[in-house]
Amino acid sequence: QVQLQESGGGSVQPGASLTLACVPVSAPPRYRMAWFRQAPGKEREFVAVINWNRASTYYADSVKGRFTISRDHAKKTTYLQMNNLTPEDTAVYYCAGGGYSDTYYSQDEYDNWGQGTQVTVSA
16 A cells, blocks of 8 residues: 655756655655665665654755755645755655654654655766
8 A cells, every 4th residue: 555655756967956755645644754765786775854843854964965855734745855966866765754763764663655766867
């Protein structure tokens, strides 16, 4: 059962920008929304997280300063603005919803997931 739906992925050149969006399909509103990604042959890794009040955001060091996570409660949408993309950003990006745990970087703390959207960065 699809709980969250991602969109906005695509193939771009290095230095380009993309904005991913995540909307709930069957998942309820969650306190915490996050983005993870999984590159070919690698484990899924934390990218960014935002809390319900939108005052707290955290990022992986690899994307800090380039990616921005945001959420629009009226549209029930969580976004990931990605700037200055590099080939190392190539991955399937997943949206996840979770609760109040301090370990926001662990995928085990999230129980609502999307099916992912592919982002490919190449010259």
